[in-house]
Amino acid sequence: DAGVTQSPTHLIKTRGQHVTLRCSPISGHKSVSWYQQVLGQGPQFIFQYYEKEERGRGNFPDRFSARQFPNYSSELNVNALLLGDSALYLCASRLRGAAGNTIYFGEGSWLTVV
């Protein structure tokens, strides 16, 4: 069975540009979350989606947005990129409810802003 898949795996963008990162959850998982990890830190929560609705948002500026599609895949969009947005962006999926306490991560998308 496929795990959480993310694309692209690596990308380089220029300051001010826009980026879209994509994620497909594990089959059967309806909840998708996005996390940002910078070097030396643990992953920081950005967004959580369940059944195509935003269920939580972390402390990130409005330049960050996301959405979930009917097939439960998700996109993370970041506008007006800053150098500080350079990080590993992780997508995670889980079942909802008591059976869904374990959260599985994808390999991540490495974003470098120059």
Added chain:
Amino acid sequence: DQQVKQNSPSLSVQEGRISILNCDYTNSMFDYFLWYKKYPAEGPTFLISISSIKDKNEDGRFTVFLNKSAKHLSLHIVPSQPGDSAVYFCAAKSGNTPLVFGKGTRLSVIA
């Protein structure tokens, strides 16, 4: 204000010995705790978890202990193997809330 703390940035252990990674938390509402292992250039891999209603969970060489009164959990790896060398993250959540991570501990297992 860090709700999940891993106070040891790094740990070195000889192959075959026990590795003990520690994690402290401040939020008493956390009811589920997870450990993830991360290699460079990869996403975190789920390792083991524990519910707040338990004080121990074991899976092969990995055991997680939870001390709720002290708001402390630890991951024991016995015996440690060179392939265990990675960064280990402790994470916690409450219900369906997002995971809150510590900063990680880099484990080096020396052959």
